[in-house]
Amino acid sequence: MRLDVILRVIAKLLLPFTVVFGFYVHFHAETSPGGGFQAGVVIGAGVILYAIIFGLDEAIKIVPVRVVELLVSVGTLIFLGVGIVGWLLGGNYLDYYALPIADPIISQEVGIHLVEIGVLMAVTGAVIAIFYAFAGRGRSR
Amino acid sequence: MVLLTLLAVVAIGIVRLRNLFAVVILGAVYSFLIATVFLVLDAPDVAMTEAAVGAGIATVMMLAVLHLTKTDESRPRQPQIFPLFVSAVTGAALIYGTLDLPPFGEADTPVHTHVGPYYLSQSIPDTGVPNVVASVLASYRGWDTLGEVVVIFTAAIGVLLLLRRAQRPTRQATRSRRDAP
Structure with missing residues (x-):
C-alpha cells in the first residue's frame, strides 16, 4: 500500500470536487441537466472512490453503515411525507400547491426541492450501501 | 452512425x-x-x-x-443455440417494430402532440422551473419518480438483507482475532 502515493494524492484532490460537483448537479438542476438521482450517484461515487483507495474500514469511519441505511430510508420517507402532507392539507397526493405557502410558484419550488432532497438521500445511501455490502463480503475470504 | x-x-x-x-x-x-x-x-x-x-x-x-x-467465464457444455435463437427473434421483432415509427424528429407525432406541448409551455407559469425535464420528473410526474425511489429503496434493502447476514459473524470474528493477541 505504499506504492500508491499518486493514487492517494489524486484521490484526495478529486474528492472535494466530486462531492461539490454532486451538490452542484443537485441544486442547479432547475436550469441545467441533473437532479437528485444523478447527484446522489456522483456523491456516492465519491465515497466509493475513497473506499477503494483508502480501504473499506476508513470509509466506514467517515460514513458509517448506520448513516447510510438511515439515508436510504429517510430519503424515501421524505418523498412519501411530502405527498402525505399535501394530502392532509386537502390536495391530491404529491400536490405541491396544497403546501401552506401563499405563492403557488414558491410552493411548487419548495415541493420540488423537498422531493429532490429525498431522492438525493435515497440514491446516495443506496449506492453506498450496495457497495459496502459487496466489498464487505469480499473481505470475508 | x-x-x-x-x-x-x-x-x-x-x-x-x-x-x-x-x-x-x-x-x-x-x-x-x-x-x-x-x-x-x-x-x-x-x-x-x-x-x-x-x-x-x-x-x-x-x-x-x-x-x-x-x-x-467457463465454456458452455453445448453450443448455445436457444439463447441465440431468442435474441435473434427479439432483435427481429424490435426492428420490425421500428418500421412503424414516424421519422425521427417529426413534429406532429403522438408524442409531440399529446401532453408534451403543455409541459413545454406551462412549465414556467406552473412551477417556475425552466428545465422541463426537472419539472416533469419532480412535479408533473412526481408519482412516477416516487415509484423510482421506492425501487431504489427496495434494491438497497434487498442487497443488505442478502449480503449483510454473512458479513456480521465475520466482522465479529476479525474483531475477536484482533483482540486475542
Whole structure:
C-alpha cells in the first residue's frame, strides 16, 4: 500500500470536487441537466472512490453503515411525507400547491426541492450501501 | 452512425470474450458510447445518468462482484443455440417494430402532440422551473419518480438483507482475532 502515493494524492484532490460537483448537479438542476438521482450517484461515487483507495474500514469511519441505511430510508420517507402532507392539507397526493405557502410558484419550488432532497438521500445511501455490502463480503475470504 | 457501429463492435466483443474483467470494462465503454448517443440526440439528462450509473457505479459494482468470483467465464457444455435463437427473434421483432415509427424528429407525432406541448409551455407559469425535464420528473410526474425511489429503496434493502447476514459473524470474528493477541 505504499506504492500508491499518486493514487492517494489524486484521490484526495478529486474528492472535494466530486462531492461539490454532486451538490452542484443537485441544486442547479432547475436550469441545467441533473437532479437528485444523478447527484446522489456522483456523491456516492465519491465515497466509493475513497473506499477503494483508502480501504473499506476508513470509509466506514467517515460514513458509517448506520448513516447510510438511515439515508436510504429517510430519503424515501421524505418523498412519501411530502405527498402525505399535501394530502392532509386537502390536495391530491404529491400536490405541491396544497403546501401552506401563499405563492403557488414558491410552493411548487419548495415541493420540488423537498422531493429532490429525498431522492438525493435515497440514491446516495443506496449506492453506498450496495457497495459496502459487496466489498464487505469480499473481505470475508 | 459511427457511434452505433462502435456500439455493435463493443457488443460483439462482450459476447465473444471469456475474460470477465475485460467484459466489465467493455460494458463501461458501451455505457459511455450510449451516453454519447443520448447526448447527440439532445438528451443530456439521460446521458448524464447513463454515464454516472451505467459507466461509473455499475462498473464498480461489477468489479466488486468479480472480486468474489473467478475472472474467467467457463465454456458452455453445448453450443448455445436457444439463447441465440431468442435474441435473434427479439432483435427481429424490435426492428420490425421500428418500421412503424414516424421519422425521427417529426413534429406532429403522438408524442409531440399529446401532453408534451403543455409541459413545454406551462412549465414556467406552473412551477417556475425552466428545465422541463426537472419539472416533469419532480412535479408533473412526481408519482412516477416516487415509484423510482421506492425501487431504489427496495434494491438497497434487498442487497443488505442478502449480503449483510454473512458479513456480521465475520466482522465479529476479525474483531475477536484482533483482540486475542
